[in-house]
Amino acid sequence: MKFSYVNPTQIQFGQGQIASLSTLIPTAQKVLVVYGGGSIKKNGVYDQVVTALAEHNWLEFSGVGANPTIEVLDQAVAIAKEQNVDFVLGVGGGSVIDGVKYIAAAATYDGDGWDILQGKHKVKTALALGAVLTLPATGSESNSGSVVSKAATQEKLAFMAPAVQPKFAVMDPDVMKTLPQRQLVNGLVDAWVHTCEQYLTFQAGTLVQDGYAEALLKALKTLGDNFDKQDDAWRANLMWAANQALNGLIGSGVAQDWATHMIGHELTALYAVDHARSLAIVQPSLLRNQFTAKKAKLEQMGKNVFGFEGSEDLAERTIKAIEDFYHSLGVATQLTEHDGNKAQAVDTVIAQLEAHGMKALGENQAITLVQSREILEQAVA
Missing domain, CATH: 3.40.50.1970 (Rossmann fold)
Incomplete structure (x- = not known):
């Protein structure tokens, strides 16, 4: 550290x-x-x-x-x-x-x-x-x-x-009182993934950063489960949580991922998907693709954020819980804006990633174009 x-x-x-x-x-x-x-x-x-x-x-x-x-x-x-x-x-x-x-x-x-x-x-x-x-x-x-x-x-x-x-x-x-629900949901999801990009990597003994990230995730989960933009405390907590998720603090001294963002940016640029929704599309597939490397941290998140008991399938249950959270907010976890041509969509995104030099993504630089293609195969409906 x-x-x-x-x-x-x-x-x-x-x-x-x-x-x-x-x-x-x-x-x-x-x-x-x-x-x-x-x-x-x-x-x-x-x-x-x-x-x-x-x-x-x-x-x-x-x-x-x-x-x-x-x-x-x-x-x-x-x-x-x-x-x-x-x-x-x-x-x-x-x-x-x-x-x-x-x-x-x-x-x-x-x-x-x-x-x-x-x-x-x-x-x-x-x-x-x-x-x-x-x-x-x-x-x-x-x-x-x-x-x-x-x-x-x-x-x-x-x-x-x-x-x-x-x-x-x-x-x-x-x-925030007059904002449409869709925009507030997007903000909540964006802050959630920002936190995950700095937290869901590998264990490194960073107790403060992990604890703060988990506090933010629990706060965002609570806000998502109790959606009420007319409540003063609800609005204040979302505004502050979103700020704290990406002001540099929880990312100090820890490995960071950001592959979900890099792939998501291409979906937004090509198919006009809302930024936050592009992240929800990519993240679950990416977590499954990088399951072995992220298993320990997924298990930690399952216990400390979702309150799950330990089990052999804890990491997978955590990914499913993330997906369920998005679905509870009305946010899709697969791309549907590509007019149904899955093969072309995957090829197009991969070509853009290659053009932008995104050939080794993630905290371990292990997400090559091959892995990105596998992720997209799962993320595109």
């Missing part, structure tokens, strides 16, 4: 915290406010942001959708450059905040922004940025990762850079 951990993002958590924007961003800085399809104008969030920025010089950019595309984000980059923006504020869920990270990085780069996603340009500088979270899911509001798509080529890639770590994250659970 050897690591360096720091998370400099200031968290402003609780009701009414959007007002704190007035002091979180220096008034001397010119602000670009970035948001999505306009729901923030219906639920009062936009008005709260406007009030908080009354003493600031700011402009706005809207239209950042789920799985943000570089084609849209580059329009905001152009505005940031032309208007000499100093600070980018993302008001939305993980997609908007991921998009803001790209905007902040690309605004200080003169080349093609896609270079950042392809790893041709290493991000060292970026505009300052912050987040007002409206949908708990990705933890993007307090980490340094971003995932961006390219519609023209149906690609979805990620980058990480300390320079795009948000300066602050405003987290008011009240903004």
Whole structure:
């Protein structure tokens, strides 16, 4: 267990915290406010942001959708450059905040922004940025990762850079009251898989990280089993759990997997599957494919998260319990968006994984294209 951990993002958590924007961003800085399809104008969030920025010089950019595309984000980059923006504020869920990270990085780069996603340009500088979270899911509001798509080529890639770590994250659970159930379910599943990617690997004696991961999983299971977005505590617990699942803490000093995400990204890019639902499609098949390597941790999860007694089939029962949890939320665990052509779907995803260099995935780098094909054979209906 050897690591360096720091998370400099200031968290402003609780009701009414959007007002704190007035002091979180220096008034001397010119602000670009970035948001999505306009729901923030219906639920009062936009008005709260406007009030908080009354003493600031700011402009706005809207239209950042789920799985943000570089084609849209580059329009905001152009505005940031032309208007000499100093600070980018993302008001939305993980997609908007991921998009803001790209905007902040690309605004200080003169080349093609896609270079950042392809790893041709290493991000060292970026505009300052912050987040007002409206949908708990990705933890993007307090980490340094971003995932961006390219519609023209149906690609979805990620980058990480300390320079795009948000300066602050405003987290008011009240903004979740008007969210559709599908989005909240997606957020819950996303946080669940984020935790699993850092937990379901192999035992390494990391008692604190394992214990914290198990606490998060139990909390998310409780929230899923008692779904009630009108309850103040329910909303607050989901928002905080999703943040803690991917702020870097439970992943410090432990092996991490992320193969479910890498394969899932391709399903989202190719078939427009919701990100969280792509993870639910891939994960059970991946766990069965990597059963031997993950058996000990699956058994630990079965006992400590689901409360199962020890048995010969404990690990398999744990995988089944994960599947059942997804099904209880109305989330499918097989791909059905491929128009029924299973062979073509598998071939297409494998070709994309190969093109993106995803030839050795997982905590042991043991998921080659052969294993990915086996996983997809089980995951595609």
